[in-house]
Amino acid sequence: EAQVTQNPRYLITVTGKKLTVTCSQNMNHEYMSWYRQDPGLGLRQIYYSMNVEVTDKGDVPEGYKVSRKEKRNFPLILESPSPNQTSLYFCASSPGQYLNQPQHFGDGTRLSIL
Amino acid sequence: QKEVEQNSGPLSVPEGAIASLNCTYSDRVSQSFFWYRQYSGKSPELIMSIYSNGDKEDGRFTAQLNKASQYVSLLIRDSQPSDSATYLCAVNSLGGATNKLIFGTGTLLAVQP
Numbered sequence: 001e002a003q004v005t006q007n008p009r010y011l012i013t014v015t016g017k018k019l020t021v022t023c024s025q026n027m028n029h030e031y032m033s034w035y036r037q038d039p040g041l042g043l044r045q046i047y048y049s050m051n052v053e054v055t056d057k058g059d060v061p062e063g064y065k066v067s068r069k070e071k072r073n074f075p076l077i078l079e080s081p082s083p084n085q086t087s088l089y090f091c092a093s094s095p096g097q098y099l100n101q102p103q104h105f106g107d108g109t110r111l112s113i114l
Numbered sequence: 115q116k117e118v119e120q121n122s123g124p125l126s127v128p129e130g131a132i133a134s135l136n137c138t139y140s141d142r143v144s145q146s147f148f149w150y151r152q153y154s155g156k157s158p159e160l161i162m163s164i165y166s167n168g169d170k171e172d173g174r175f176t177a178q179l180n181k182a183s184q185y186v187s188l189l190i191r192d193s194q195p196s197d198s199a200t201y202l203c204a205v206n207s208l209g210g211a212t213n214k215l216i217f218g219t220g221t222l223l224a225v226q227p
Contacts, residue, residue, distance in 0.1 A: 033214070033215070035217075040219065041219065042202070042217050042218060042219035042220060043158070043202065043217040044217075045214050045215070045216075048213070048214055050213055056213075058214060059214075088155075090157055090158070097213070098206070098208065098213060099146055099206040099208075099213060099214070099215055100145065100146050100165070100206070101146075101163075102148050102160045102163050103148075103160075103204075103215060104160075105157040105158050105159070106157060107156075107157050108155075108156070108157050
């Protein structure tokens, strides 16, 4: 089954404790991205990767890191999480580099930073 | 700032009626336009994509694009209570060094039985 898989689905943690949210897609997609969704603010892009060689900041990259060492995986890293990073996070992938095809979303990860 | 704007709603329609959802965007070079449906706490799922001016129909859904007016809409015919959700408009932004999808904040649709 073609899918984008995120883990964990839910996480409650404390300020400053490094965490990684994994994202993997099995569709051989070039483009991958991370979003956060907050009430009233909609989906905001954190980072994106056009292909294995290109990663760039989205609209809200502060406090996050990503890596794209292989095509299928695109982990989101919070080196020192803070309460303002409490949010619902989505990973998404798209076949082409230039977003001329729809993005497929993972099921989401709900993070609570205390 | 390149933006995508939608009325937040809620848009309330009776069952069986036509729901009309609207979206405007600011980036004139945008080429790809998408409508997603999102149920509360769930991930967005693609409803329609449209790339050229005019109408595109898929079952009960019709997407309309007018690039000159920078306007895209979604019509839902014979609305059902199961259509009650937030509808997100998304537009690709390829200006300069950027290559990303910009989402509106969504319109909440409530279909009344």
